[in-house]
Amino acid sequence: MKFNKVLESLVNYEAGKPIELVVREHGIEAKDVIKIASNENPYGCSPKVVKAIQNEAFKMSLYPDDSMYELKEALAEKYGVESENIIIGSGSDQVIEFSLFAKANPSNKILVAKTTFAMYEIYGKRTGTTILKTPSHGHNIQELSDIYKNNKDVAVIFLCLPNNPLGECLDKDDVFGFLKEISDDTLVVIDGAYQEFASFKDKNKKIDPKELINTFANTIYLGTFSKAYGLGGMRVGYGIGDKEIIKSLHKLRSPFNITTLSLKAAIEALKDEEFIKSSIVSNFEEMVKYEEFAKKLDIEFIPSYTNFITYKVKKDSSFICEELMKRGIIIRNLKSYGLNAVRITIGTKEQNDRLFKVFEDIYRG
Amino acid sequence: MKFNKVLESLVNYEAGKPIELVVREHGIEAKDVIKIASNENPYGCSPKVVKAIQNEAFKMSLYPDDSMYELKEALAEKYGVESENIIIGSGSDQVIEFSLFAKANPSNKILVAKTTFAMYEIYGKRTGTTILKTPSHGHNIQELSDIYKNNKDVAVIFLCLPNNPLGECLDKDDVFGFLKEISDDTLVVIDGAYQEFASFKDKNKKIDPKELINTFANTIYLGTFSKAYGLGGMRVGYGIGDKEIIKSLHKLRSPFNITTLSLKAAIEALKDEEFIKSSIVSNFEEMVKYEEFAKKLDIEFIPSYTNFITYKVKKDSSFICEELMKRGIIIRNLKSYGLNAVRITIGTKEQNDRLFKVFEDIYRG
Numbered sequence: 092m093k094f095n096k097v098l099e100s101l102v103n104y105e106a107g108k109p110i111e112l113v114v115r116e117h118g119i120e121a122k123d124v125i126k127i128a129s130n131e132n133p134y135g136c137s138p139k140v141v142k143a144i145q146n147e148a149f150k151m152s153l154y155p156d157d158s159m160y161e162l163k164e165a166l167a168e169k170y171g172v173e174s175e176n177i178i179i180g181s182g183s184d185q186v187i188e189f190s191l192f193a194k195a196n197p198s199n200k201i202l203v204a205k206t207t208f209a210m211y212e213i214y215g216k217r218t219g220t221t222i223l224k225t226p227s228h229g230h231n232i233q234e235l236s237d238i239y240k241n242n243k244d245v246a247v248i249f250l251c252l253p254n255n256p257l258g259e260c261l262d263k264d265d266v267f268g269f270l271k272e273i274s275d276d277t278l279v280v281i282d283g284a285y286q287e288f289a290s291f292k293d294k295n296k297k298i299d300p301k302e303l304i305n306t307f308a309n310t311i312y313l314g315t316f317s318k319a320y321g322l323g324g325m326r327v328g329y330g331i332g333d334k335e336i337i338k339s340l341h342k343l344r345s346p347f348n349i350t351t352l353s354l355k356a357a358i359e360a361l362k363d364e365e366f367i368k369s370s371i372v373s374n375f376e377e378m379v380k381y382e383e384f385a386k387k388l389d390i391e392f393i394p395s396y397t398n399f400i401t402y403k404v405k406k407d408s409s410f411i412c413e414e415l416m417k418r419g420i421i422i423r424n425l426k427s428y429g430l431n432a433v434r435i436t437i438g439t440k441e442q443n444d445r446l447f448k449v450f451e452d453i454y455r456g
Numbered sequence: 457m458k459f460n461k462v463l464e465s466l467v468n469y470e471a472g473k474p475i476e477l478v479v480r481e482h483g484i485e486a487k488d489v490i491k492i493a494s495n496e497n498p499y500g501c502s503p504k505v506v507k508a509i510q511n512e513a514f515k516m517s518l519y520p521d522d523s524m525y526e527l528k529e530a531l532a533e534k535y536g537v538e539s540e541n542i543i544i545g546s547g548s549d550q551v552i553e554f555s556l557f558a559k560a561n562p563s564n565k566i567l568v569a570k571t572t573f574a575m576y577e578i579y580g581k582r583t584g585t586t587i588l589k590t591p592s593h594g595h596n597i598q599e600l601s602d603i604y605k606n607n608k609d610v611a612v613i614f615l616c617l618p619n620n621p622l623g624e625c626l627d628k629d630d631v632f633g634f635l636k637e638i639s640d641d642t643l644v645v646i647d648g649a650y651q652e653f654a655s656f657k658d659k660n661k662k663i664d665p666k667e668l669i670n671t672f673a674n675t676i677y678l679g680t681f682s683k684a685y686g687l688g689g690m691r692v693g694y695g696i697g698d699k700e701i702i703k704s705l706h707k708l709r710s711p712f713n714i715t716t717l718s719l720k721a722a723i724e725a726l727k728d729e730e731f732i733k734s735s736i737v738s739n740f741e742e743m744v745k746y747e748e749f750a751k752k753l754d755i756e757f758i759p760s761y762t763n764f765i766t767y768k769v770k771k772d773s774s775f776i777c778e779e780l781m782k783r784g785i786i787i788r789n790l791k792s793y794g795l796n797a798v799r800i801t802i803g804t805k806e807q808n809d810r811l812f813k814v815f816e817d818i819y820r821g
Contacts, residue, residue, distance in 0.1 A: 092700065095560075140516065151505065151509065153689045158474070184711075185710070276458055322516050323519045324520055342467075345553070345575070345579075349691075352689065352690070
């Protein structure tokens with residue numbers, strides 16, 4: 092059977108290896124496996140969310156309120172915008188997909204940093220668009236600006252702030268300066284999946300969605316419940332943008348794109364900001380240990396504004412990841428990004444201490 | 457901002473109105489609202505599934521096993537196929553989307569019955585393809601065959617067996633006869649969302665996925681956990697097809713396209729077939745009452761092989777639905793399908809008895 096030509100160029104996203112796989116392939120018991128590979132919240136989610144889901148589990152047979160009225164109202168209040176400025180996605184991934192399908196096509200281009208969230212390129216390829224990348228791995232404003240000026244037909248630009256999988260983050264002032272150069276007809280997606288971490292560590296990194304979209308009507312801000320809010324498994328993200336943009340993206344949203352329990356979980360998670368703050372404080376306390384550990388082993392690392400850290404290792408990154416996995420520790424190999432590096436999610440104190448011990452054995456061994 | 461031209465022709469799916477909306481708009485307490493509009497299982501889901509989700513709610517922070525190993529293995533065993541014959545979607549809706557994006561494009565066509573599941577057309581339009589429809593509302597093999605023969609470039613055919621929102625169902629022998637006429641390069645999607653109901657009521661309607669795909673390599677069978685399995689809110693469906701087709705569709709699947717709790721719920725639901733059987737038995741016991749009620753009120757109905765029944769009412773269907781809603785009962789108006797008809801989900805005995813009473817008042821009043 093023949094398929095549409097665009098499928099020939101598609102590759103699948105390489106997801107972090109699940110605990111179940113390590114159990115199956117290495118015969119290690121699930122309780123002995125540590126997964127610090129996918130930037131999930133190591134403290135789980137708010138106990139109040141767990142309780143709410145336990146109480147409402149019997150509602151699994153019912154489709155969710157497809158208008159997502161309550162969640163949108165809560166997000167609108169949090170950010171000082173209106174419900175009509177908000178679209179809910181199955182993870183912010185899906186809002187990336189909507190943004191690309193709304194604007195990108197085989198006769199235009201999109202612009203991204205060389206090493207950034209893989210889904211921009213994966214969804215981009217599905218539209219048949221051309222993908223322009225900066226020479227540098229991370230976000231370099233000068234390079235982005237030069238490429239933009241030299242290409243007249245850039246439909247979408249993605250800025251991942253802070254950047255996954257590298258961890259660096261542009262200053263807000265630099266971002267706003269760059270945005271002034273961009274045409275009204277280019278959609279700029281500000282991916283704030285890790286903004287809760289970056290804005291806590293350094294106020295200069297903070298992007299306020301309301302200020303962003305009121306200043307630049309051609310932008311959309313992406314947020315997610317998967318990282319700081321500890322709901323990675325529930326697939327809820329959102330886009331905040333000008334009403335005209337949001338209305339167009341809604342045409343691409345399928346009904347019931349998040350589950351009944353996901354909707355409930357997100358609504359409840361917004362009510363427990365204390366949990367989020369405590370997770371973020373612990374994250375940066377533990378992050379310091381990762382920096383010290385890297386220095387001790389003479390490993391170059393990228394200062395991180397997220398809940399993970401990227402080590403530019405001197406031994407083969409695939410070897411390190413494979414050896415760690417045999418010992419029940421899952422981290423993320425960045426070989427497929429063209430880097431001999433590993434990305435490690437900052438875990439709990441216990442998880443991190445075990446990682447340090449085993450990693451050192453492998454690295455020095 | 458300009459968007460891709462295809463967006464101009466897109467409309468959103470009109471989802472069944474949620475209970476929350478009736479509560480908000482009509483000031484009726486949630487406990488007093490009956491929703492028999494979206495073909496959810498009125499008996500909920502298996503209590504074993506509820507318990508499993510309560511026990512694993514704390515895992516919401518973790519992404520699901522993206523290989524979906526355990527669920528695929530369980531489905532493979534159930535249907536006597538291999539894991540590689542299976543793709544999991546966020547509802548079978550998403551497998552419809554994959555099928556269309558894999559095959560349909562602006563230079564070819566797709567073929568559907570005039571009145572069938574709305575998502576075939578909605579996703580079809582996103583690809584820019586041309587949508588061919590039969591003159592008759594339901595599935596008419598002769599009409600489908602004639603249209604197919606008169607159009608050389610039909611990329612995808614959808615057969616909804618039994619058909620939503622009408623409830624009728626083609627015999628398996630007629631379907632297989634039709635499939636013999638279809639080119640190897642046309643993908644035929646057999647949507648079995650309600651097959652559990654149809655095959656219980658009449659063995660002649662039963663489509664066995666293994667026999668189907670082994671006889672016709674250009675077909676894909678869709679199943680869902682949303683209807684008989686009572687997990688409409690959890691968004692899990694699947695496609696079963698030739699490995700080559702499934703491999704191609706996987707290129708369009710985004711990572712983590714179902715939630716961690718959805719994956720668990722589906723796995724557990726497959727272990728409690730008794731619950732499914734009991735739901736289906738009750739469904740057809742109650743269905744008889746809907747047929748008798750229609751006869752009593754001299755309303756024409758379509759004999760149904762599903763968990764809903766379609767009444768071709770003589771009063772205005774919008775009036776009936778609106779009046780019912782004011783009294784806290786949600787059913788589905790089929791006006792947007794060009795029919796003065798309503799679709800009612802077969803509820804529990806209590807729900808149905810209340811519907812009969814209120815409906816009769818409105819219809820005769």
